[in-house]
Amino acid sequence: MFLSLFGSRLQSLFVYLSWFIAGLLLTFLVSCTTSVSNPSESIEFWTMQLQPQFTSYFQELNSSFEQKNPPSKVEWIDVPWNAMESKILTAVSAKTAPDVVNLNPDFASQLASRNAWLNLDTQIPSEVKDKYLGKIWDGNSINLCSAENQCEKIIFGIPWYLTTTITVYNEDLLNQAGVSQPPQTFADLAAVAQQVKEKTGKYAFFVPFVANDSNEVLQSFVQMGVSLLDENGKATFNTPEGLKVFQYWVDLYQRDLLPPEILTQGHRHAIELYQAGELALLGTGAEFLKTIATNAPTVYEKSNVTSQITGDTGKKNVAVMNLVIPEDTDKSEEALKYALFVTNGENQLKFTQQANVLPSHKDAIASYISSLEKENSNDILIQGRKISAQQLEEAEVLIPPVKNIGQLKKIIYDNIQQAMLGEKTVEQAINDAANQWDNSTRS
Numbered sequence: 302m303f304l305s306l307f308g309s310r311l312q313s314l315f316v317y318l319s320w321f322i323a324g325l326l327l328t329f330l331v332s333c334t335t336s337v338s339n340p341s342e343s344i345e346f347w348t349m350q351l352q353p354q355f356t357s358y359f360q361e362l363n364s365s366f367e368q369k370n371p372p373s374k375v376e377w378i379d380v381p382w383n384a385m386e387s388k389i390l391t392a393v394s395a396k397t398a399p400d401v402v403n404l405n406p407d408f409a410s411q412l413a414s415r416n417a418w419l420n421l422d423t424q425i426p427s428e429v430k431d432k433y434l435g436k437i438w439d440g441n442s443i444n445l446c447s448a449e450n451q452c453e454k455i456i457f458g459i460p461w462y463l464t465t466t467i468t469v470y471n472e473d474l475l476n477q478a479g480v481s482q483p484p485q486t487f488a489d490l491a492a493v494a495q496q497v498k499e500k501t502g503k504y505a506f507f508v509p510f511v512a513n514d515s516n517e518v519l520q521s522f523v524q525m526g527v528s529l530l531d532e533n534g535k536a537t538f539n540t541p542e543g544l545k546v547f548q549y550w551v552d553l554y555q556r557d558l559l560p561p562e563i564l565t566q567g568h569r570h571a572i573e574l575y576q577a578g579e580l581a582l583l584g585t586g587a588e589f590l591k592t593i594a595t596n597a598p599t600v601y602e603k604s605n606v607t608s609q610i611t612g613d614t615g616k617k618n619v620a621v622m623n624l625v626i627p628e629d630t631d632k633s634e635e636a637l638k639y640a641l642f643v644t645n646g647e648n649q650l651k652f653t654q655q656a657n658v659l660p661s662h663k664d665a666i667a668s669y670i671s672s673l674e675k676e677n678s679n680d681i682l683i684q685g686r687k688i689s690a691q692q693l694e695e696a697e698v699l700i701p702p703v704k705n706i707g708q709l710k711k712i713i714y715d716n717i718q719q720a721m722l723g724e725k726t727v728e729q730a731i732n733d734a735a736n737q738w739d740n741s742t743r744s
Contacts, residue, residue: 442701
């Protein structure tokens with residue numbers, strides 16, 4: 302039930318071929334339209350869909366960096382969200398990648414497994430690392446193992462901005478269903494889903510089982526106490542605990558407590574249903590409350606917010622955007638200096654306050670929460686931001702960066718879908734999923 306600021310979001314590597322031509326075209330257009338006075342002195346920085354909303358911020362940021370670090374220049378290129386993966390894949394393969402790139406850990410880890418990024422573990426002093434949230438920093442690490450089974454921990458990214466999911470709920474629908482408190486756990490959620498359907502004929506919530514959409518179902522395994530993979534990358538979800546999670550989702554679907562579109566539609570459809578008053582609960586980032594207020598003011602007036610739904614573990618997920626530095630850059634020292642400048646406490650605080658997202662730098666977090674505590678407004682946007690920030694202390698990246706994580710998600714989602722449709726038993730579905738994943742890692 303997660304949607305970040307700039308779209309829902311983490312597009313899968315499985316769409317790479319369909320984007321490849323568009324990526325090449327975009328590369329051509331950027332190369333033809335970008336003017337750099339002296340490319341040899343410029344740090345090329347790519348972001349994802351931050352123009353025009355944050356153009357003034359980055360112009361000021363880059364000007365400040367250039368004044369403090371002559372003769373360095375920054376050439377900022379903003380890439381549309383759905384073009385970034387194909388564009389950076391092409392650039393890395395051609396050894397023409399920019400010096401600093403804004404990516405999410407899921408996708409960045411795929412290229413980290415190919416040694417595409419600078420290993421920051423050996424480049425950044427411990428006193429600098431300690432300024433970032435430890436759990437978030439660890440979310441940018443991956444173990445690379447040689448054929449001789451010798452493994453090395455690689456830190457491939459510097460944390461930048463974050464979002465944590467909150468639950469937005471329609472108080473009118475819950476009241477009609479006789480629900481006095483919004484659900485806090487998946488067990489609560491199943492009971493509320495039953496009441497809402499019986500009393501109102503509507504659905505309580507929507508969770509996508511589309512492999513190239515959100516990770517929330519995969520995250521639910523971890524939140525309900527299931528380990529997905531062992532340290533060697535082998536499946537560990539084929540357990541009694543894992544079976545319960547498979548059964549949980551299959552039961553909800555077969556009892557008609559989940560909309561049938563979960564098999565074909567992504568998180569955007571959940572937002573549409575909520576805004577239409579057809580859904581009682583929505584998991585999203587606090588920043589998306591503005592969209593609901595604009596598109597569905599009547600529903601917004603009936604809405605309230607609470608914390609992220611979790612399992613018995615109490616674990617809460619955080620989504621991370623980071624900065625990575627290509628291994629092939631000839632400006633690694635300047636690029637690292639710039640990446641640390643962008644993500645320092647002062648600059649993170651300015652950006653996150655403008656974007657209504659969360660900082661990963663400890664100094665910025667302290668200032669951010671302090672400013673929120675001074676807000677006395679009852680507006681649910683302010684309340685949502687407070688809840689989102691307060692969750693940072695316990696939030697973590699629940700799906701650690703591993704090679705081919707998108708394939709693991711597809712295998713699990715496909716098998717749960719087959720069980721939902723009665724094509725397999727739940728036991729067969731989980732066994733097949735584990736075997737398919739382990740066989741794929743041997744190929």
